[in-house]
Amino acid sequence: MDDDVSRMLYVLTRLTRARRILEIGTSIGYSTVSLANAVKGYDGKILTIEYEQHVAQQALKNFERAGVARNIEVKIGDAREIVPRIREHFDLIFQDVGDKGLYPLLFDDCVRLLRPGGLLLAEDTLFPVMGLDSRGTRSVAPIQKFNEMVADSSLLESTILPIGDGLTVAVKMG
Ligand SMILES: C[S@@+](CC[C@H](N)C(=O)[O-])C[C@H]1O[C@@H](n2cnc3c(N)ncnc32)[C@H](O)[C@@H]1O
Structure with a gap:
């Protein structure tokens, strides 16, 4: 993640508390450490989901080292199975899963899990206009679909910030 995106995550989290x-x-x-640094002053909590066991183990070590482990719960597994089962509501959801097919797949769940006034953030949403090489092109169609779902949703007001590879910032109305 680019430094400017991680700083934006920190700023938006602090701004919205x-x-x-x-x-x-x-x-x-x-990115989890950026979010955690923003919430640790008021004891906020982050639930973060990672598919790869060894990657998640490294993340846990990094959270200890950064002094933010008490603010973070890591769920290891497939987000497409975990997210639909979540029942609590969130003030902020950050979508940055590697398999971009999950952006449109989990969109309705993300909106459901967001409290009114909450923020949906998503990384890499300018992929469709970036002229990616062949490795990136299979991510373009699902991101395009996600962008259309966000823009068409009557529950969200949104924009895409041209930082990193594009950061969607959407607020849930109501
Ligand atoms: C772009 S990286 C996340 C970067 C991180 N948010 C940051 O900025 O530091 C995407 C991650 O999604 C994970 N991932 C891919 N498919 C997944 C799935 N179905 N469920 C959960 N995690 C998945 C990958 O293993 C990878 O570590």
């Missing part, structure tokens, strides 16, 4: 955060796609936890 989000207490309960869901992150989909942990990797080794760089």
Whole structure:
């Protein structure tokens, strides 16, 4: 993740004082630490989901090292199975899963899990206009579909910030 995206995550989290955060796609936890640094002053909590066991283990070590482990719960497994089963609501959801097919697949669940006034953030949403090489092109169609779902949703107001590979910022109305 680019430094400007991680700083934006920190700023948006502080600005909204989000207490309960869901992150989909942990990797080794760089973005999770940004979110956790923003919430640790008021004891906010992050639930983050990662598919790869060894990657999640490294993230847990990084959270200890960064002094934010008490603010973070890591669920290891497939987000497409975990997210539909979640029942609690969140102030902020950050979608950054590696398999971009999950962006449109989990869109309705993300909107359901967001409290009114909550923020949906999503990384890489300018992929469709970036002229990606062949490795990236299979991500374009699902991101395009996700962008249309966000833009067409009567429950969201949104924009895409041109930082990193594009960061969607959407607020749930109502
Ligand atoms: C782009 S990385 C996340 C980066 C992280 N948010 C950051 O900025 O530091 C995407 C992660 O999603 C994970 N992933 C891919 N498919 C997944 C799935 N179905 N469920 C959960 N995690 C998945 C990958 O293993 C990878 O670590």
